Every structure is written in structure tokens, then in C-alpha cells.
Amino acid sequence: MAARRGDSSKPARATGAGLAPLVLVVDDEPAQRTLLGYNLEAAGFRVVTATDGEEALLLVAEHGPDIILLDWMLPHLSGVEVCRQLKARDDTRDIPVLMISARSEEDDRVRGLEIGADDYVTKPYSVNELVARVRANLRRTRPGAVGRVLEVGDITLDPERHQVFRAGAEIHLGPTEYRLLATFMERPGRVFSREMLLDRVWGRDIYVDSRTVDVHVGRLRKALRAHGGDDPLRTVRGAGYALG
Template sequence: MSADQPCVLLVEDEPAQREILSYNLEADGFRVEMAENGEEALVMVDEVAPDIIVLDWMLPTLSGIEVCRQLKTRNATRATPIIMLSARSEEVDRVRGLETGADDYVVKPYSVVELLARVRAQLRRTRPAAVGERLEYMDIVLDAETHRVTRGGTTLKLGPTEFRLLATFMEKPGRVWSREQLLDRVWGRDIYVDTRTVDVHIGRLRKGLCAAGGDDPLRTVRGAGYALG
């Protein structure tokens, strides 16, 4: 699996539902991790750092509502989108789910096609490059669908790793990324790469960005990592 595929953590205790959803999510280009109960979900969030969580309300050991509440109080997961799945269709239940922190609420039975659209809609907000969006920062334009980067109208030659690094920076300009965070996002958690490798690829990205002229838009933050702008 490619490290730049958006990762969905699917938390569902019904095997049939889990199988159908995971199959369709993977067919739509997502990397899928699965948990069968609330406690397992909380452990897996730390292990896989998902880009989005699809979370069933009714779960053994710990309810989806409680999982959602805990994740939305943690700094590391507060911004991770959560789509709540529930057989509860009453307005009071929908309101409770959203007030607990869920970003969207889908009532069972649902259309898989609609759910996939909602997953993509949430990711457009948090990881636009991962769903083929076009990103712009100053005179730099990154087209995730065509894998093309231009600066001031000139096409830049970037390797695949440098492209993923740039996409990560452009999704959140100004944010300081540590070397470890960049390794997780760009290379993937299950691949061992020395943190010094990040510095090498940052150097290549800087060279590529400045090949056609212009100032270096990347900033080294001493003791912390790197940022765009």
C-alpha cells in the first residue's frame, strides 16, 4: 500500500458490514484498517494515525459515542474527521452524535456510494491532495490528480517522495512538521527509514522548488522540523 493513500479506520462489530465497507473503501483507493470494538479502536488510532474514522455507534466494550468523545478531547486526534454510523434515526440521536464531536452522521441502512462520497467530502477538508484536489501556495501549484507541480507557470521536476512531501506541506501551510511526523505521513508507519533520510529529501525538494528561480519557501525550525512559509 502506498503511504500517501488516505487511511480509513473502520470501527464496526458486524462482520458482514465490515467486509462490504472495507471492500468498497479499498476499491475507491483508500487504505483500510479495522477494529471490532471501542477499546480496540482507541488503541489502533495511536498505531495507524488514520486520516478519517468511520465509527459505528453500537459497539461492544465501549460505545462509538464514548470513543468519539475521547478522541475529540485528545490533541493528537481532535482534528481527525469522524463519521458516525447508527441505526438511530431520531433527531435527538443525530444531535447527540454531532454534539459529541462527530463530523458527520449516517443512518443505517445507508447507501455505500453515499458513504464513500461523505468520506471524500471530509478528506477534501483535511487532506485535499489525497483525494486529487488542486493546491496553491503563493506561486506554487500542485495538481494531485495529474501529479504535476508548477511554480510561476514553469513545470517542476520532482520525484515521488518530494511530491508527497510538498503535498503534505501545502495541505497545511505554516504548520511545523517534525521529522517523525513526515516519516509517518510520507513513508508510512510500517516502513523503517532513518530520520536523516527526511533531511536528504527536503534538500532535494528545496532544489526542485528553486530550479526555476524564486526564494526557498521551506523553513527549517531548529529542534522542531520543517514548515512551508
């Protein structure tokens, strides 16, 4: 059975709807990576960094970040090409991409947006404004992480009150099952692999057997059917789990 090991001295941050959003910072300049990483973590986000476009694509596949801060000029594979590839794939096209560039001309902004970037920030930039833009983009893809009530079918999750209801009846969940449900509800219909769920629910800096996911999904299923109703979770053989 696969297991994951990391630095347990740095626990994953949590929000009302589960683990804090994961931001991938892609920049070949160490000072910029450090600056962005420090400020994003201070703002409550989890951060993983890449130094070039090829590494960025590998980390996207491995960690499934919630949002990407992508520098335009990168070695080996440009930020423009990375963005183009991500937006061309069904499994990554919905990840918000904030393009960061020293190019401030209108033509460059238009090009960045035309290849699929969700936002465009020019250097030098205000770190506070950049963090605000990250939050704004996450309201669409991680609404629970910014406090919005989630509703999928007859299931409602209120991250501020930390309560879950199904067909009006309150569902009592353990903390791990709650984070699992929040993850599924933020992206209904999406199939999450065990590895992706481990990243989003447990965090990558821990030691967990991947089969642990199956156990907690089973507990979540049981809790959601405590007052009757069909099983809302779907098992996709060889791929993972999805809600609806």
C-alpha cells in the same frame, strides 16, 4: 535508527497528490469491518481497522488517518466518547469523523453532531452512499487526493497534471518529493512527525528507515529553492516538519 517493516506484497495505493487517503474503520463486528474494508479499498482508499474505542485511539496516534468511520456502540470505550476525545485535542480535531449507528432518532443524530461528528449515517446503510460521503468529507481535508489544485503561498501543485510551480516557474520533483510536498500542502502549518510522513508518503506496509524522511525533505527543500526564494519548509526540533 527506527525502521518500519510490513507486508510489501500489498503496496500502498497512490493518487495524483500522493498516497491514497487512509481510512480508519472502527467496528466491533467482523462482518462490518470486512464489508467496509473491502469496498473502501476497491474505491481506492487505504484502510486500517480497530475493534474497539481504545484500539481506535491508539491507531489514530500511530497512523494519523485522514478520516474515521466510527461505530456508535463499541466495547470498553463508546464511539461517542472516542469522538469527544478526538475533537477535544488540537492534533486530531480536524480529522473528519463519520458516526455510524443503528440509532435513527433525531435526538441521537443531534447528539452525535453536537459532540463533533462531521457526519452521521444510520444502519442499514448503502455502502455506495457511505463511500460518497467519505469522498465529500475528504474534499475539505485532502483536496489534492480528489483532484483539486493546491496553493500555498507562491507554490502551486496540480494533481491532475502532476505539476508543481513556484512563483510561476515549474519545479521538477521526484515521485517521493512530490508526495511529500502534496502532504505538506494539504495541511499547511501542521507539523508532521517522521512516522506520520512515513505512513502518508511511503505507506505502512514497507521497510523504511525513518531517517530516510530527512534525506527526502532535504531534496524537496533544494528543489523548491532552485529558482530562488526562501526555504518554505520549517523544521520543528523533536517534532518533525511543516510547510509555512
